[in-house]
Amino acid sequence: MIKVTVFRENDRIKAFELSGxxxxxxxxxxxVCAGVSAVSIGSINAVLTLCEVDLDIEQGGAGGYLYVAIPGSIASKKMERVQLLFEGMLISLSSIEQEYQQFITIQDK
Structure with a gap:
């Protein structure tokens, strides 16, 4: 199963982790794996390219692991754009979860 964990602070995405x-x-x-990969990597690439934000990214291993943290020191306008893109990613992942709940779970922390 793919486990998506979203870490929030003051209702904003601070980081997210995908594993499994x-x-x-x-x-x-x-x-399901292809869809989750396409949505998450596409969103990361959009943030990197459109927002020009250096994300803290850890990935790899046989366990299908991806961790992305948003730096806290970016300008407010840029942070709004980053939040919008990653909230859009979560909407897409939630759509996958609704259809394939036996293979993916999403939780907020």
């Missing part, structure tokens, strides 16, 4: 594998299909044909 959906195992909803054979390796290379796992649509």
């Amino acid at each position: 594998h959906a195992e909803s299909g054979p390796y290379g044909y796992d649509l």
Whole structure:
């Protein structure tokens, strides 16, 4: 199962973590894993490119691990844009969770 954990402070996303594998299909044909990967990596790339924010990113390992932290020292306008893009990511991940809840779970902390 893919576990998505969103860390918030004052109702704003501070960081998020994805871990695990959906195992909803054979390796290379796992649509849930592909969807989650596309949504999360696409959102990260959008923040990096459109907002020009250096995110703290840790990824790798056989466990399907990704951790992204937003620096606290970015300008307010930029932070609003980052928040909007990552909230959009969470809406897309929630859509996947609604359809495939046996393979993905999302929680806020």
